[in-house]
Amino acid sequence: AHIPVICIDGPTASGKGTLASEVAKRLGFHLLDSGALYRATALAAQDAGLDLDDETALARLAAHLPLAFRDHRVYLAGRDITDPLRLESTGGMASRVSQHPAVRAALHGLQQSFRRLPGLVADGRDMGTVIFPDAGLKVFLTASAEQRAQRRHKQLISKGISASIDDLLADLKARDHRDMSRAHAPLKPAEDAQLLDNSDLSIEASVQLVLDWWQGTT
Numbered sequence: 001a002h003i004p005v006i007c008i009d010g011p012t013a014s015g016k017g018t019l020a021s022e023v024a025k026r027l028g029f030h031l032l033d034s035g036a037l038y039r040a041t042a043l044a045a046q047d048a049g050l051d052l053d054d055e056t057a058l059a060r061l062a063a064h065l066p067l068a069f070r071d072h073r074v075y076l077a078g079r080d081i082t083d084p085l086r087l088e089s090t091g092g093m094a095s096r097v098s099q100h101p102a103v104r105a106a107l108h109g110l111q112q113s114f115r116r117l118p119g120l121v122a123d124g125r126d127m128g129t130v131i132f133p134d135a136g137l138k139v140f141l142t143a144s145a146e147q148r149a150q151r152r153h154k155q156l157i158s159k160g161i162s163a164s165i166d167d168l169l170a171d172l173k174a175r176d177h178r179d180m181s182r183a184h185a186p187l188k189p190a191e192d193a194q195l196l197d198n199s200d201l202s203i204e205a206s207v208q209l210v211l212d213w214w215q216g217t218t
């Protein structure tokens with residue numbers, strides 16, 4: 001049977017995660033946060049003391065990730081990694097790990113296994129271009145770098161973590177550049193993607209827009 005998929009791709013801190021989980025909730029669909037798989041691979045590599053340039057070892061690790069998702073928490077070999085998974089430093093390591101084609105290939109099947117009835121909302125960088133090219137709806141979400149840095153800043157402050165907007169902005173731009181210029185599965189909109197710039201939109205307005213597009217496809 002054809003299992004519906006909605007892809008939400010876009011740069012770091014564009015609000016993909018929030019949008020994807022809200023849309024999934026409204027539709028009763030499953031959710032794939034593909035960045036979490038790269039982040040978990042990075043943490044597993046750190047635990048194993050692997051060099052982040054060792055493509056072969058990283059791919060072997062990614063192919064057998066002892067990952068489990070339970071009650072909105074993520075476990076790696078039984079250890080709760082939900083909090084370390086979200087650290088900026090983990091995102092930076094994930095961005096390096098994700099450059100390697102063999103790592104991306106190792107995670108391909110795992111990502112596709114999230115496609116189950118009644119449907120899936122998948123967020124990441126290459127959901128619409130590589131992992132689910134036949135998706136019924138592809139959204140490419142953007143927001144200005146300044147907006148994204150400010151949102152990230154607010155998020156960190158609310159968690160009691162101090163950070164400078166300038167540092168966050170520089171880090172975002174470096175990560176965007178790395179994600180867009182990599183040779184394999186670079187961050188770019190699928191040809192048939194709907195572009196959504198949410199710089200001046202509320203979360204609810206973005207959710208509504210995506211739900212309207214989805215209604216239009218079915």
Ligand code: C5P
Pocket residue numbers: 012013034035036038039091094095096098123124125126127175179
């Ligand atoms: O989206 P998130 O910040 O969790 O992703 C962490 C890193 O994983 C990104 O900077 C990107 O390099 C990588 N990634 C990827 N492909 C995806 C999802 C994430 O390369 N589908």
